[in-house]
Amino acid sequence: MINGVRVVWGNWQRTIDRYAVIIYQAINGGGGPSPALALAAAGGVPHQRAATPPGGAPPPVADDGFLWAVPKYRRSVERRMMRRYGAESWPNGRKLIKPKNNLIFCLKCGSHYLPGMLCMTCYNRVKSETEELQKAVAQQQGLTPPDREVAIVYRGEREAIDDQQAKAVRLVELPKERPRWFSKNLMQRTTTPVATETAPVKPSDLG
Amino acid sequence: MTSQLGRLIPQLRIPVQPKYRPLRNVEGSYGRLKNLRSTVTALVRDERVEMQYIRLDEARGYAERLIHDAILHGDRDTHTMDMANFWLTEKQLIHKLFKVLAPRYAEHRSSFTSLYKLPPAYRENDKGAPRGVLELKGNPFPPLRDGSTDRKHLLHNVLLDEARRQYRHKKYQQLAAEARAALADSSAEPPRRPSGD
Known part of the structure; x- marks a missing residue:
C-alpha cells in the first residue's frame, strides 16, 4: 500500500519535473531567445540557435527532471530540537549532560568521586609527591643498574636507620620534611630486613 | 601432579x-x-x-x-x-x-x-x-588507596555498636537472673541422685 503510494508519487513528481522543463524551454525559446526577439535584435536576419541562453542560466537537463540532494521539506522545530539534543529513548541516550546520582564521598578528604575510581583530590596530592620522589630516585640512580630496593628518607629520618639496614637498601634522601599525611609506618617493611628463617608447622591430629 | x-x-x-x-x-x-x-x-x-x-x-x-x-x-x-x-x-x-x-x-x-x-x-x-x-606493588611511594579507612566512627556503625552493647547488657542481666533463680531452687531442695537402672 505505502509502496504503491510512493511509486505513484514518484511518477507524479517526474511528470511535474518534465512539465517544468517544457515550460522553461518554452519561455527561453528552447535554450536561446525566442524567434521573434531574435529577429528584432538581429535586424530581421534569422540565425541559428545560440549554444547558451543569454541570461547566463545553465541549460536544464533535457531528458528528465532530476533533483539534487537538497532539503525538500522544512524540518519542524520539534525534529530539529530532537536532532540537536537527542531523546531519552535513543539507543545511545541523550546528548545532554546527565546528572550522576552514584557519587560517593572520600573518607579521607571528603571530596566526591565515582565508585570504582580514585578520589582525584587525594590522587593529585599523592601524584605530586610521587613525581618528586621518582625524580629524586632517578637522579640518584642515573644509569647504574639498580640492584637493591629503594628506601625514601626524609629530613631527620636518617638517624633512625642503622648501618646494616642502610646497606640492605638504597637510601634516597630528600631535603624536606616528610608530609604529615604520608605515614611513616608504611616505610617499615622496606627498611627492615626480611625474616629469612621460617619453620613450617605440620598439621597434626588429622585422624 | x-x-x-x-x-x-x-x-x-x-x-x-x-x-x-x-x-x-x-x-x-x-x-x-x-x-x-x-x-x-x-x-x-x-x-x-x-x-x-x-x-x-x-x-x-x-x-x-x-x-x-x-x-x-x-x-x-x-x-x-x-x-x-x-x-x-x-x-x-x-x-x-x-x-x-x-x-x-x-x-x-x-x-x-x-x-x-x-x-x-x-x-x-x-x-x-x-x-x-x-x-x-611494594613500591616506596605514598599509597594511592590505603586500606586504613576507619569506618568505626560512621554514624550508623556508632549506633549499631551502641545497640549491640545494650542488647548484650540486657542478655547478661537475664542470664544472671536465671542463674540466681536456679541457685535459689537448688539450695531449697537437696540434689537428687539419678537412679542406677
Missing part, C-alpha cells in the same frame, strides 16, 4: 580480556608493540605510571608475565633473558628485574601490579581517552 605442573607454567593473576585491545598506531602492529614496550619499561623504571587505561591494561599482562618468568626461571634462562631484553628498552633495568623485582615478589600469591581507574576529566570539549594508574 597437576599442582606441580601448574607451578612450572607462568600464570597471570589478573583478569585478561579475551581479545586484545585495539591500540591504533600509524606503524601498525609494530607500533603497538613499541608502545607496550615503552609502557612496560616505564613501569619497571618508575614503579608507578599514569597513562591511557587500555594501554596500561594491555601492558600489565606482559609486565606480570615478565616478572613471573624471572621468578620461575631466573637470569640463567635464555628465553627469560631474551624476553627481558626485548621488553625492557633501557638495559640497566634488566638488573632491576632479576635483582630487585624477582626477590620482592618471590613469595607473592597475588598479582604483582595494581591498576586503578582515574575519573574522567571534565574539561571543555574533552575527547580524551579514560586514564588510569598502574603501579608495582
Whole structure:
C-alpha cells in the first residue's frame, strides 16, 4: 500500500519535473531567445540557435527532471530540537549532560568521586609527591643498574636507620620534611630486613 | 601432579580480556608493540605510571608475565633473558628485574601490579581517552588507596555498636537472673541422685 503510494508519487513528481522543463524551454525559446526577439535584435536576419541562453542560466537537463540532494521539506522545530539534543529513548541516550546520582564521598578528604575510581583530590596530592620522589630516585640512580630496593628518607629520618639496614637498601634522601599525611609506618617493611628463617608447622591430629 | 605442573607454567593473576585491545598506531602492529614496550619499561623504571587505561591494561599482562618468568626461571634462562631484553628498552633495568623485582615478589600469591581507574576529566570539549594508574606493588611511594579507612566512627556503625552493647547488657542481666533463680531452687531442695537402672 505505502509502496504503491510512493511509486505513484514518484511518477507524479517526474511528470511535474518534465512539465517544468517544457515550460522553461518554452519561455527561453528552447535554450536561446525566442524567434521573434531574435529577429528584432538581429535586424530581421534569422540565425541559428545560440549554444547558451543569454541570461547566463545553465541549460536544464533535457531528458528528465532530476533533483539534487537538497532539503525538500522544512524540518519542524520539534525534529530539529530532537536532532540537536537527542531523546531519552535513543539507543545511545541523550546528548545532554546527565546528572550522576552514584557519587560517593572520600573518607579521607571528603571530596566526591565515582565508585570504582580514585578520589582525584587525594590522587593529585599523592601524584605530586610521587613525581618528586621518582625524580629524586632517578637522579640518584642515573644509569647504574639498580640492584637493591629503594628506601625514601626524609629530613631527620636518617638517624633512625642503622648501618646494616642502610646497606640492605638504597637510601634516597630528600631535603624536606616528610608530609604529615604520608605515614611513616608504611616505610617499615622496606627498611627492615626480611625474616629469612621460617619453620613450617605440620598439621597434626588429622585422624 | 597437576599442582606441580601448574607451578612450572607462568600464570597471570589478573583478569585478561579475551581479545586484545585495539591500540591504533600509524606503524601498525609494530607500533603497538613499541608502545607496550615503552609502557612496560616505564613501569619497571618508575614503579608507578599514569597513562591511557587500555594501554596500561594491555601492558600489565606482559609486565606480570615478565616478572613471573624471572621468578620461575631466573637470569640463567635464555628465553627469560631474551624476553627481558626485548621488553625492557633501557638495559640497566634488566638488573632491576632479576635483582630487585624477582626477590620482592618471590613469595607473592597475588598479582604483582595494581591498576586503578582515574575519573574522567571534565574539561571543555574533552575527547580524551579514560586514564588510569598502574603501579608495582611494594613500591616506596605514598599509597594511592590505603586500606586504613576507619569506618568505626560512621554514624550508623556508632549506633549499631551502641545497640549491640545494650542488647548484650540486657542478655547478661537475664542470664544472671536465671542463674540466681536456679541457685535459689537448688539450695531449697537437696540434689537428687539419678537412679542406677
